[in-house]
Amino acid sequence: MAVFSKQGLITELLDRTELVKASTQSFLRLTEEQLCFKPAPHKWSIAEVFGHLNIVHDIQVRGLLSRITLAPDVKDERYRSGWLGEWMYGKMMPRADGTVFKLPAPRNFRVNSDGLEGHSEVQRFLQQCDSLDDILRHVYTKDLQKIRVPLSFSKLLRLRLGDHLRFMVAHNERHLLQAYRVLGQAPAVI
Numbered sequence: 425m426a427v428f429s430k431q432g433l434i435t436e437l438l439d440r441t442e443l444v445k446a447s448t449q450s451f452l453r454l455t456e457e458q459l460c461f462k463p464a465p466h467k468w469s470i471a472e473v474f475g476h477l478n479i480v481h482d483i484q485v486r487g488l489l490s491r492i493t494l495a496p497d498v499k500d501e502r503y504r505s506g507w508l509g510e511w512m513y514g515k516m517m518p519r520a521d522g523t524v525f526k527l528p529a530p531r532n533f534r535v536n537s538d539g540l541e542g543h544s545e546v547q548r549f550l551q552q553c554d555s556l557d558d559i560l561r562h563v564y565t566k567d568l569q570k571i572r573v574p575l576s577f578s579k580l581l582r583l584r585l586g587d588h589l590r591f592m593v594a595h596n597e598r599h600l601l602q603a604y605r606v607l608g609q610a611p612a613v614i
Contacts, residue, residue: 425506426504426505427504428503428586429503430501430502431564433586433590434560434564437560437590437593438557440597441557444553444593444600445550445553447600448600449550454607456543457611458607459471459545461609469606470542470606470607472534472540473599473602474545474548475537476529476533476599477595478535478552479535480533481549481555482552484588485555485556488559488588489559492559492585495566495567495571496567497565497566498567503568503569505584505587505590506584506587509590512591513587513594518597524598556592563585566585568589569584570584571584572584573585
């Protein structure tokens with residue numbers, strides 16, 4: 425279990441979210457064909473990657489807002505992660521070399537590629553990042569340790585709010601790397 429300064433942790437997550445948003449902007453310059461290009465039949469396109477992120481964010485943000493809005497303000501300055509949150513963060517976070525621990529997405533978190541519009545998925549993801557940014561700014565006064573948030577894929581498992589926020593940011597970073605790998609295989613625009 426790791427111990428963090430609450431302000432330091434939130435500042436780090438805000439900075440990482442800003443990097444994700446800035447890195448995502450470049451996808452808006454791509455053509456719709458590039459965004460919907462699939463490197464292989466069983467691989468996701470860039471549009472599907474962002475569609476997946478949007479599905480997950482919709483569920484996670486809904487779960488977060490109801491808990492943090494009603495939570496009282498506290499003056500805690502430290503945050504200690506839980507064992508489950510630390511383990512899950514370690515599995516989600518991309519490694520230093522850019523590789524990731526393979527985790528298949530549950531079926532209900534996969535987007536249907538029929539009629540998918542890549543630019544709108546990227547734009548929606550940027551809006552989701554703005555929502556996450558707002559949440560991170562709002563939780564400065566909340567108890568990151570005592571507020572428990574159910575995981576999007578299991579209502580039985582609950583993470584501490586701080587671990588849940590770390591998990592969300594790592595999930596975004598993981599899939600942004602995936603989108604860039606697909607971009608590296610996409611046909612160039614002539």
